[in-house]
Amino acid sequence: MTSWDDAFNDLTDDELLAELGAAVAEAEQVTDRQREAARAAFTWRTVDAELAELLHDSALESAAVRGDDAVRTLSFASGAVTLEVEIDGDTVRGQVVGGSAESVLVQRSIADDQPISLDAGGFFRVEDVAPGPVRFVVRAGDWTLTSPWVAI
Amino acid sequence: MSTSDSLAILVVRAQEGDQDAWDEIVERFLPLVGAVVRRHRLSPADGDDVGQTVWLRLVEHLGDLREPAALPGWIRTTTRNECLRLLAARGRTRVVDPQTGGLDTVTDDVTDAELLAAERRQALRDALTELPEGRRALLLLLLADPPLAYEEISRRLGIPIGSIGPTRARAFAQLRETDALRRLGPEPPGGAS
Numbered sequence: 164m165t166s167w168d169d170a171f172n173d174l175t176d177d178e179l180l181a182e183l184g185a186a187v188a189e190a191e192q193v194t195d196r197q198r199e200a201a202r203a204a205f206t207w208r209t210v211d212a213e214l215a216e217l218l219h220d221s222a223l224e225s226a227a228v229r230g231d232d233a234v235r236t237l238s239f240a241s242g243a244v245t246l247e248v249e250i251d252g253d254t255v256r257g258q259v260v261g262g263s264a265e266s267v268l269v270q271r272s273i274a275d276d277q278p279i280s281l282d283a284g285g286f287f288r289v290e291d292v293a294p295g296p297v298r299f300v301v302r303a304g305d306w307t308l309t310s311p312w313v314a315i
Numbered sequence: 316m317s318t319s320d321s322l323a324i325l326v327v328r329a330q331e332g333d334q335d336a337w338d339e340i341v342e343r344f345l346p347l348v349g350a351v352v353r354r355h356r357l358s359p360a361d362g363d364d365v366g367q368t369v370w371l372r373l374v375e376h377l378g379d380l381r382e383p384a385a386l387p388g389w390i391r392t393t394t395r396n397e398c399l400r401l402l403a404a405r406g407r408t409r410v411v412d413p414q415t416g417g418l419d420t421v422t423d424d425v426t427d428a429e430l431l432a433a434e435r436r437q438a439l440r441d442a443l444t445e446l447p448e449g450r451r452a453l454l455l456l457l458l459a460d461p462p463l464a465y466e467e468i469s470r471r472l473g474i475p476i477g478s479i480g481p482t483r484a485r486a487f488a489q490l491r492e493t494d495a496l497r498r499l500g501p502e503p504p505g506g507a508s
Contacts, residue, residue, distance in 0.1 A: 171496055171499070172491065176487040179487055184458045186436035186437070186439035186440050187440065189433075189436055190345075190346040193346055197345060198342070200366065201341040201345060201348075202338050202341055204373070204374050205329075205334055205337040210332075220400065223399075224403075272367055294360065294361070294364060295364050296364060296371055311375060312368050312371040313400075314361075314364045314397060
């Protein structure tokens with residue numbers, strides 16, 4: 164296979180101009196909406212938040228393993244605390260295991276945080292969750308578990 | 316200043332909380348994110364959600380980004396992975412061609428070659444920013460659609476018609492020598508080079 168270096172050097176100036184045209188045209192397809200959303204992502208910057216690790220996402224499994232189940236399951240862990248989440252249409256159910264947490268914050272990139280109380284078993288449930296990026300922040304006393312952002 | 320240097324500086328400034336630096340990073344790589352998203356069969360709304368998720372994940376990742384030159388590869392790979400995750404999450408409502416098999420077949424139709432081609436176009440855009448203003452302006456005028464006559468290019472740039480051809484040749488020679496294009500070879504972009 165031709166190396167990348169050769170691939171450019173093998174092109175005539177006219178061919179390179181054509182590729183340049185495609186590259187420039189690609190930049191013109193960016194919409195203002197995409198630009199605004201990408202810029203606004205920076206407001207979520209936190210200096211020292213330690214992210215929970217994604218242990219499992221059923222969407223990352225092969226279709227054969229995943230089966231026909233419509234419910235997507237995700238699990239996150241930070242230290243001894245685990246957050247299990249089920250995405251079932253626009254309903255999100257979850258459970259926090261360990262750490263005697265009291266509440267979970269459902270954060271959307273474009274909406275206000277939604278604080279949800281956990282029941283005695285550590286369970287929570289949120290209805291009418293629209294598609295889009297989401298992350299979960301579990302709080303208890305002096306620690307938090309922050310999940311990575313995930314598109315649902 | 317070379318592209319790689321300026322990207323390194325932008326990353327450091329963004330790590331320190333500089334929104335302007337972040338906006339510049341965004342401006343530079345939005346087309347790459349868009350190109351990778353378009354090659355997957357997501358709805359426009361899901362495509363925008365993937366893009367937004369990639370930027371949110373980059374914000375998370377910014378603090379431990381040690382090698383700015385790896386950023387294009389990171390963005391390409393992350394966008395690809397987030398597309399696959401959302402495609403799989405939407406699996407039940409997607410129409411799958413029974414002739415070609417299940418969802419996994421559908422999601423595998425974006426080849427590595429296509430993804431690398433998207434990163435190659437990113438390198439070309441970066442290379443353009445390394446050229447002196449006059450040469451960059453000439454190349455952009457040569458790309459005008461419909462094409463501009465040399466008389467018009469001469470008028471707009473304030474250079475003689477006779478110098479357009481030689482300037483064009485020098486601009487291409489310089490483009491080939493930019494850090495952005497040299498960085499792509501001989502290792503595949505995003506690799507260990």
